[in-house]
Amino acid sequence: MSAPVVVGVDGSASSLSAVELAAREARLRGRGLKVVHAFIWPMMHVPQGTSALGPSSLGPPGGGLRNIMGRMVAEAVQRARSVEPDVEVTNAVVTGEPLMVLEAQSRNAALIVVGSRGLGGFVGLLLGSTAVHLAAHSHCPVLVAREQSVPGGRILLGVDGSPAGDAAVDFAFEEASLRGSSLVALHAWTTWNAPLPAPQDDAEPYANQSGELACAEERLVSETLAGHRERYPGVTVEHRVTRGRTREALIEESRAARMLVVGARGRGGFVGLLLGSVSQAMLHHAHCPVAVVRGPTEPR
Structure with a gap:
């Protein structure tokens, strides 16, 4: 199976722009698209949602972190399919720090796409740290979605x-x-x-x-x-x-x-x-x- 185009998502508007860009790249290459979210909260021992022990202390039943992440990834998958209906889209929620997760994903990817700013970016910071560090450590080309490209450019x-x-x-x-x-x-x-x-x-x-x-x-x-x-x-x-x-x-x-x-x-x-x-x-x-x-x- 050919290596997919991988896109990292975190629910931000920037990452959804990256999803659209990644879907187009996957279609051009005739490859599948893999939507990946790095789920860091379990490493910090934060309650993740409803379970046999009861609802999460962080929100109402059905609103725990795991469920929120699931809905966020589902939205990204739907966005990709709406942009390129013929591209096969898969997804994965991987426990770990975003840079480590995406670097590992890059080992088996044709291209990895990320947004320029994520939810973890500080106000005034021009570029998220994940994008910069991934560009320095990735095992495949990294494409960062910044401003919209010029049609026909x-x-x-x-x-x-x-x-x-x-x-x-x-x-x-x-x-x-x-x-x-x-x-x-x-x-x-x-x-x-x-x-x-x-x-x-x-x-x-x-x-x-x-x-x-x-x-x-x-x-x-x-x-x-x-x-x-x-x-x-x-x-x-x-x-x-x-x-x-x-x-x-x-x-x-x-x-x-x-x-x-x-x-x-x-x-x-x-x-x-x-x-x-x-x-x-x-x-x-x-x-x-x-x-x-x-x-x-x-x-x-």
């Missing part, structure tokens, strides 16, 4: 040229192919994040001709996309190389995108950092759903 790929980013390139091309969308591969550079080209004169190791650095960045994007165009001939690709800060460039371009795809860490990442600063900024500020894709050899 393009897939936006953040290109940094790092080996770890190859998995994100593969994912972006696949998404564009599945959706029949065009793909914009955006690379932003500054003199601070671009590696210097090899000097032409050993006597002047830091001297390069005017424009040489920009040309090197153009080559980096072309080399990163090489081979993918041949594997996905139906995907129209536009690559953009701009001088400026990566975060600001991607956030602005995300306004017209239906999905933004980034790697978990870029070539400027510090050793041992599980989630790069650009990826975190996109999770907090992008104007469309954000997919974070880890490289196969990256630490978790």
Whole structure:
């Protein structure tokens, strides 16, 4: 049986948006959808509902936590079926802390989808901690439902040229192919994040001709996309190389995108950092759903 698309739910409006997004992703991939809720209260020894010992002290009969969770999951399942009636939907309520539960689910998932904010988020916090930590630890790509995507918008790929980013390139091309969308591969550079080209004169190791650095960045994007165009001939690709800060460039371009795809860490990442600063900024500020894709050899 093929791995399902998994969506984490907690009853929040954000998680219901994630359910709709996950249902569409499951349909595009021809896979089932698994709705998962992490039920943490039993670990805290809280009464869960009616039983042979009587009703819960937390509410009227039939209103205990277990019953509330059941109704919440049922609502999520119904929402998924209303969006994509042909997708097979299953569900599970798993006892455990949300990050641990979803990380375990990611081991056997094709994609895991979560909302940007959950019921446990603090007022003013832009992104729930579960989404950030899951993006850093998941064993499959993580898709975070942020603002509604632009109908007919393009897939936006953040290109940094790092080996770890190859998995994100593969994912972006696949998404564009599945959706029949065009793909914009955006690379932003500054003199601070671009590696210097090899000097032409050993006597002047830091001297390069005017424009040489920009040309090197153009080559980096072309080399990163090489081979993918041949594997996905139906995907129209536009690559953009701009001088400026990566975060600001991607956030602005995300306004017209239906999905933004980034790697978990870029070539400027510090050793041992599980989630790069650009990826975190996109999770907090992008104007469309954000997919974070880890490289196969990256630490978790």
